[in-house]
Amino acid sequence: MSHASQFEHDSILKTVNLRHRAILQKATGTYDTKVAETKAKFINWNHGREIARQRKWEAINRLDFYLQEFERSTSARGTIVHWAADAARANEIILRLCKARGVRKLVKSKSMVTEEIHLNEFLEEHAITPVETDLGEYIVQLRHETPYHIVTPVMHLTKEDIDLTFHEKLGTPTGSTAEGLAMTARRVLRNEYLTADMGITGANFIVADTGMISITENEGNARLCSSIPRIHVAICGIEKVLPRLDDLALFLPMLAVSGTGQQLTCYNTMIGGPRQAGETDGPEEFHVILLDNGRTNLLADAEQREALHCIRCGACLNGCPIFKNVGGHAYGTTYQGPIGAVITPHLKGLGEWKHLSFASSLCGNCTDVCPVHIDLHHHLLQNRRNAVSAGYSSWIERLNFRMWNSLMQNESAYRVAVVLSRIAQKISRAIGLEGSPIDPVQPWTDKRTLPAIADKTFRDWWDDHKLKMKNEE
Ligand code: SF4
Numbered sequence: 001m002s003h004a005s006q007f008e009h010d011s012i013l014k015t016v017n018l019r020h021r022a023i024l025q026k027a028t029g030t031y032d033t034k035v036a037e038t039k040a041k042f043i044n045w046n047h048g049r050e051i052a053r054q055r056k057w058e059a060i061n062r063l064d065f066y067l068q069e070f071e072r073s074t075s076a077r078g079t080i081v082h083w084a085a086d087a088a089r090a091n092e093i094i095l096r097l098c099k100a101r102g103v104r105k106l107v108k109s110k111s112m113v114t115e116e117i118h119l120n121e122f123l124e125e126h127a128i129t130p131v132e133t134d135l136g137e138y139i140v141q142l143r144h145e146t147p148y149h150i151v152t153p154v155m156h157l158t159k160e161d162i163d164l165t166f167h168e169k170l171g172t173p174t175g176s177t178a179e180g181l182a183m184t185a186r187r188v189l190r191n192e193y194l195t196a197d198m199g200i201t202g203a204n205f206i207v208a209d210t211g212m213i214s215i216t217e218n219e220g221n222a223r224l225c226s227s228i229p230r231i232h233v234a235i236c237g238i239e240k241v242l243p244r245l246d247d248l249a250l251f252l253p254m255l256a257v258s259g260t261g262q263q264l265t266c267y268n269t270m271i272g273g274p275r276q277a278g279e280t281d282g283p284e285e286f287h288v289i290l291l292d293n294g295r296t297n298l299l300a301d302a303e304q305r306e307a308l309h310c311i312r313c314g315a316c317l318n319g320c321p322i323f324k325n326v327g328g329h330a331y332g333t334t335y336q337g338p339i340g341a342v343i344t345p346h347l348k349g350l351g352e353w354k355h356l357s358f359a360s361s362l363c364g365n366c367t368d369v370c371p372v373h374i375d376l377h378h379h380l381l382q383n384r385r386n387a388v389s390a391g392y393s394s395w396i397e398r399l400n401f402r403m404w405n406s407l408m409q410n411e412s413a414y415r416v417a418v419v420l421s422r423i424a425q426k427i428s429r430a431i432g433l434e435g436s437p438i439d440p441v442q443p444w445t446d447k448r449t450l451p452a453i454a455d456k457t458f459r460d461w462w463d464d465h466k467l468k469m470k471n472e473e
Contacts (some may be wrong), residue, residue, distance in 0.1 A: 001333055004355035010330040011359070020156065024327055027155045028318045032259025035097050035315070041263065041413070052254050053373045056309035059208075059241050061300060066072065066241045067290065068206040073211025074288065077273030082289045084235075087117035090291050094200070094233060097287065098128050101231060103197040107189075110134035111202030111216070111224035112150050112312060112466050113235050113291055116334045116347075119200075130200070131192045133221040135185050142169040148328035150335060151259050151314035151469065156327055190220070199225035204255065204311070205238040206288070212247045212272040213288060216255060216265045223269055234271070239308040258313035258371040296345035304379050307342050309372045316366035316376055331356065338366035341378040345388040350383070351392050357383035415457075422453040 001009070001338055007064065021255065039045050064362070071081045097103070106123070108114065115415050120130045120141070132141040142165055143310035147153035159178050160375035166172045172184055193199075201222050203213035215222045226232045242251065248268075253290065256262040275282035284429055298308055303384040309354050317323045317337030333344045341356035357380045366376040407414045428434045436447055444450070456464075 003352050006332055007355055007359070010212070010332070011326040012332050014326045016129065020327060021160060021325060022155060024324060027152070028324055031261060031318050035257060035318075038257045038261050039265055042257075046252060048250060049371055049373045052371060053306075053309065055242065056311075056372050057306070059243055060239060060305060060308045062243075062301070063238065063241065066243055067238060069208040070206050070211055070241060071290075073209065074213075074273060075211070075278065076236055077211065078286065079273045080285070080287045082214065082287060084289050084291045084293070086293050087291075089123045090117050090235060090289055090293070091119060093287075093289055094235075095122070095126055095128075096200065097233065098123070098126075101197065101285075103128060105129040105131065105192070105196050106194040106198035107131050107133050107192050107225045107229065108137070108199070109201045109217065109225045110137050110153070111235060112147070112334060113202055113237055114200065115147060116293065117233075117235075117291070131189070131196065132219070133189050133192065133219075133225055135182065135219060135221075138189065139165060142166075146329065146334075148336075150312050150315060151317075156329070182301055193224045193228045195301055196229045198231040198233060199227075199229040200233045200235065201226050203234050203240055203288075205242050205248065205251060206236060206240050206268070206290075207245050207248065208241055208243050210270075211271060212245070212270045214248055214252070215269045215271070216252065216267070217269075218260070218262075218266045220267050221359075223267060226269070226271060227281050227283065229284055231285045231287070232271070232274070233289065235289040235291060236440070238292055238295055239310070254371040255311050255313050258311075258315040259371070279292070297308055298343065298346040301346070303382060304342070304346070305456065306374050307339070307376075307379060309347075309374055310339050310343070311372060312339075313371055315369040319365045319369040321361050321363060321365070326359075338376045338380065338397050339374070342374075342376055342383065345383055345387075347457060349389060350387055352385035354383060354392055357381075357387070369398045411456070418453070418457055425450075425453050 003005065010175065023425045028298060030065065031353070042048060045250055075081060082093045084093060098106070104127070106128065108120075110132075113193045114120070120132075123130045132138045134153070135360075137147065138160055140148075140153045148156045157165075159181070162181055163174055163176050166176070166184055167179060170184065170188065176184065201215055204216045205214040206212070207214060213236070215224075215234075226234070242248065246337075252268055253264055256265045259265070274284060274286035279472075295308060299305055317328070317340050320337050323337045331337070333348075333353070335343060341359060344356055345353045360377065360380050362377050362380065364377045367374065370376060407417050425434075428439065433439055434450070439445065441450065
């Protein structure tokens, strides 16, 4: 099945699943309330967005300079920086490190980039055990699922679902409270930190001038992953760079507010290198992997480059009416929702993933809620246009639009077409053809009601009306 057919199939199943929709609506509803309350504490939220947009514009448009500045600054403190052109190279770097250092087990904190490169599956194929330590990611790993949402991996589950998962996978009794479930995960994971040889984290930002990575989290597990094992590897996309440390004063609250409705996320950690002489904490080795994996395709596209400004807060997912109905898994991508629909064609190919850009009402809410003001809904339109220009539309669609174009430019032909369509619709309804499998518009009317074509067009009515007015004068 093609990705487009799979998406359509899964979306239909999810949309008619009322339990799934109720969970999703409750989660996004709670989120909306919290975000609105926290945003209201800003003197001028939109001014903050504009400054954030300008900072990201500066970073992305001088990406080569800032990435090299980051490499210089962090290398000076003993960090080893690796450059990975694609997922295969990034996985190979991690595998090589594991083999050279005898790593059999590693702990991981939440990282969408490791989902993007399918790191866990790759490591398991090479007999290395990755253990997710973010509670949501840990639950997803136990269930052999992919994260449902870029910020909230288990948004689709209730406490009862998680209780059952723990019962089946960890043998705990059912009926635990939320606190009880968290304590169970804590107990299991504490031992994993202490026995792992490597910790892998993502990075929410990398700061060029000080050579630091910044990690934002609510559970403290990323701190444990980056400080207890003897080797710490951080992997992130090249677009995560910020020019200056000062920029975090704006980006950390923007991320927290848009991501979870918090004023500031609980733990914000900056790491600038491995343990230094005289320090008691930290890993012996610190590696940073800077991943391209299609991002430079986006960078080369001046029209859509700003999609690299994304700070992965998830706000556009939560605000999207399509996501609110079909949920995260239906997309079949690492990055879901509007931002996923914009960037996935660049990262994985327009031909296979163009359909995501059509899964939008184009209401523009994604653009409105984005803290760095990415013009998401216009980028969806640009993807649609690019797909057509590249010849990815079907012959029937092209034929339809050609006919429509001709009709719209020829008044007589348009009038004839309206009359013929009206007659065809009446016959079709009279003989019960409408909505049947041989009805040519059935795929469209399957989910919608086609209105009856009016007996009189507006132009005809207007002509009659003018005549009537004239006669009355
Ligand atoms: S596009 Fe904007 S709203 Fe969507 S995840 Fe990225 S930063 Fe957040």
